[in-house]
Amino acid sequence: KPAQAAEKHYTIGTDVTYAPFEFANEKNQYVGIDIDLMNAIAKTEGFTVTIKPVGFNAAVQALEAGQIDGVIAGMSITPERQEKFLMSKPYYNVGVVMAVKQGSKIKSLKQLKGQRVAIKTGTAAANYALSVKDKYGFTTVTFDDSNNMYQDVTTGNSVACFEDSPVMQYAINTGLKLSIVTKPANPTGYGFATNKKNTELMAQFNAGLKKLKANGQYTKILQKYLGTGS
Ligand code: GLN
Structure with missing residues (x-):
């Protein structure tokens, strides 16, 4: 056989x-x-x-x-x-959102002028941030994983970060002290x-x-x- x-x-x-x-x-x-x-x-x-x-x-x-x-x-x-x-x-369908520390006065891309923003190496959200960086006049600092990126915002080193909507929402729902302030951009699927x-x-x-x-x-x-x- x-x-x-x-x-x-x-x-x-x-x-x-x-x-x-x-x-x-x-x-x-x-x-x-x-x-x-x-x-x-x-x-x-x-x-x-x-x-x-x-x-x-x-x-x-x-x-x-x-x-x-x-x-x-x-x-x-x-x-x-x-x-x-x-x-x-x-x-799974997602888009890119901007998140800030809870209680931050920053609510839009326009308010990022001269500010530091945290992004994650090689991600679609980082590419989105880099594509609008010059237009809105912010600088970026890069992290290899999402938790370190979020932490840079909660500690106040960066004023915002960019992340996929469902992941950011899940982290906030499970206790992360950030708020999403933009509508999802660049919609795509996983x-x-x-x-x-x-x-x-x-x-x-x-x-x-x-x-x-x-x-x-x-x-x-x-x-x-x-x-x-x-
Ligand atoms: N969805 C994003 C990308 O593909 C981020 C993925 C991730 O950080 N695991 O770039």
């Missing part, structure tokens, strides 16, 4: 902490929408994964260097990234990324996502992290 084909195994990079998409729980296990989606898709499509929380920019760099097979990290689908990578069908050559893994991801959406598992995963309003 024919030998059964061995299940393929993939290494997937993710952010260190980007709740509700990926974060360590009280038991120090990585959980979140991205983690559950990836594991559920692997299960339906018959492959196995090891998820490595290396940081957002580090994960994207590792993918580009061919050191890992994919990235799931609340990664925005952008034309630039689609040139370099395969990106899946969108699985997608899973692989190298251009990895068409098999990408096809499996898209097929799996479609099944999870059809059988209700996708909604269950969102509700688990966002509540029933999602």
